[in-house]
Amino acid sequence: MPQAKNTLTIEIDRHEASPIYLQICERFKAAIAAGHLKPGDRVPALRGLATQLNTARGTVEMAYNILVDEGYLQMRGAAGTFVSSSLPGAVTRTATRKSRADAPRVRRIEPAADIGHDAKPLRPGLPALDAFPRKVWSRLVAYRARSGDPAALTYPEPSGYRPLRERIATYLGLSRGVECVPEQVFVTSGYRATLELILRSLAKPDDRAWFEDPGYLLARNFLVETGVRLVPVPVDHEGLDVDAGIALAADARFAFVTPSHQSPLGVTLSLARRMKLLDWASRADGWIVEDDYDSEFRYVGRPLPALKSLDRDDRVIYCGTFSKVLFPGLRLSYVVAPERAVERFGQLTKSMNAGSPYLFQAAVADFIAQGHFARHLKRMRALYAERRMLLANAIVKAFGNSVTIDLPTGGMHLVAIFRTGRDGPIDDMAMAARAREAGLAVLALSAWYLNGRARHTLRGIVVGFANVADAAEAARLARMLRRAYDG
Template sequence: MGYKEIYARYRQQIMAGALKPGDKVPAIRVLAEELKVARKTVEAAYAVLIGEGYLVSQGAKGTRVNPDLVISRREPAEEPAPLADSSLNQLTGLRDNPGEMRLGIPSLDEFPLKKWLLISGKVARSLRPEEMTNQPVTGYAPLREAIAGYLNISRGLDCQPEQVFITSGYRANLRLILQVLAQPSDKVIFEDPGYFFGQKLLKRIAPNLHYAPVDRQGINVDYLLRYHADARFLITTPTHHSPLAVTLSLPRKHQLLGWAQENQSWIIEDDYDGEFHYTKKVIPALKSLDHDDRVIYIGTFSKTVMPALRIGYIVMPKETVSRFKELGEITETGLSLLPQKILAQFLSEGHFYKHIKKMRTLYQQRRRLMLDALNRLFPETFSYELSDGGMHIVAFLRRGTQDVALAELWQAQQLQVFSLSAWYTQTQKRYGLIIGYTNIRSEQQAMTLLQRVQQPTLALLQQAN
């Protein structure tokens, strides 16, 4: 990414009103780390923006959008008229119970809790009487602005705050999208393997549910076009696939976008783990390549802030905004105001950027601790296909198919791993364990945890073979 692209992104956001006069922009060092570019690249972009009067540098106070900037905007286009009015129990318990190596739990020891509590107290004390009435069902406006700004700069999107719908998380995202846009007969495609709880939810709310296999280049688009070209919806995790952590190749991305446009189908992009990349290669969101507005981008703050926050979001295609609002007024109650205000301030003050930057470095270190311990204690048991980011390891069994029994053995020792084969629905499966590492703090901790299951694991696999 060059300075011209950074300049263009910021200029577009300022001209569109997503960044307003007086808004603070990330420090050069922070943004350079976020976008994985040289500091001089960001410096050059900021220098042009300052020279043209879009930004002003205020020394120790940072860089802001010029408070004196006056932008004349065109009237927004009229919105389209709204439309008329056994295993699950086991894994739910696994998710809710305490234990080590839990999947999708961010580092609890390194979260800036003091800063979060400070903001929380400030927000609670600043509550105004006029905020005690019902808030917009689409979410607290400053939070929508902060999310749009973050996505546009860091993930390459081009969305307005009006396109952001705040929800209670991943499952609320899927339910709302299908309620607004789907008919019961519409064919819905999910990845195989795919996120376990997403799969179980879709079986209950999407009567015409089908699957497309995932290989080392992501979802197999040729398979999709051959067998399910008539699908109305595709739900995919293109940046870091859940659970295999592979990235959808660029040719397949363009194939998917072409298919969606030609068939007027919708791609629901779950940007799973998109923030956690460990190299200088930043993988852009599929939505950033979407020139026809056929991608519905969804995300949550469960893995970047905390699962207990229960805040997610949908980036609605422009033509669908009125339909989402209409159904939202009927079916959604909206989220509590205080958590939204706290998160909005956490984002707008730059703490989220800093936290994500720190977690990238930390998670890379902790993944190495876990891999080293696995290789020392199970040298011939597992193989690995590592990606350049993420929050978990897939340890593929070199021999055998006993991953369900193996996962149960580890779970009995409070190691909350998942069996890979349980995430498949079709007959062609791979076998292994899905292992979280984000809360592994030392080599000794990793070794101690894995030693609990070393001998039983080797005995089980030897007996099976």
């Protein structure tokens, strides 16, 4: 029986941003491309390679599973694992031309697949602009602009307008179960600014961080740019797979999660996983960054308490935003700092920027204090529940058995998953590109994964429903999606 050459060695670089399991994948692909491993050759056993690399067995197992999914390896039970005997010739021809610098890493998505900044139909994450109470908002802004308060003309407080921080702390305690004081609340100019504040306050060089796979695109883009060593951790029907995260990087410094409504799959992190995640953070001296981006919109029962509400060791950093509940043009977000880091956060806000504009902060504080915020959320829950059904029904009617849609219990977007066709997985990236050319702001589901071309990756589209006005518009948009699907 053919054997792998004794001289074959697999090496990893722990200083690379790419996770170890991906490095293992690329080393095997390079060995196959160079002819060091040939079809039918046996590859090292999981335990043996894990010992050689001084890494967890689960890390090697995940790499092998990916290589099997992509057709490079075959598992033959007790006989071992072998290079696929049916490996396409194109694999070696194209791979030979690839340099190590071309190896897939945790990547920034291409601009064509980015979230975007306009109000095109079906844009995920865009609230119902037609239902925002503009008259009330205009009155509050005008009142603050005419007030003559000197604070409107001077530099704003870097940590945020004090009355707004007080309103946020009260709101989080009542609606999300988050116990905090105003001094822990820091107002930022968006989630990106929030992440920058967190990392500059708590991160160290070469820190590793768990990141949901699939996970939030814009957060991934920014984290990649900062040089954080992301460790993609799979997501299933219970949310982030904490056991997989521990197997991949038990010593990670951060875990970035969307527990209330996972982005993009929409699942909720189960209570068992929440407790396991908190236990990991406590034992590993790590930080959990909870992005609670649209938790206010839940259509089955009451909104779930935040992960932060279960935190007894002060390991969860809670992040929220007004972009989803009011409108993104506000550029107002907030973060609840751990008690032990409040001083550090405060110092950095002074050096990072001069604070968010007073006018909008004061208007939002008034909007909350006068009860408009609570009434607006109540109206939007009812409206979004209706629009969610309109779009889901229209897509199912237009696509028939070609897609499956699990109605999300919350959030502002749907995920339509394509069924595998007779010729294999549907190219959702190409379909989404055609839809964008037609004027629809949809995103391919596979773009949210680290390795969007792997066989196990779900294919589909992520579509926002908040701005679908009625059944007629839903039907029209669904037909446009179907035409893009048909090519």
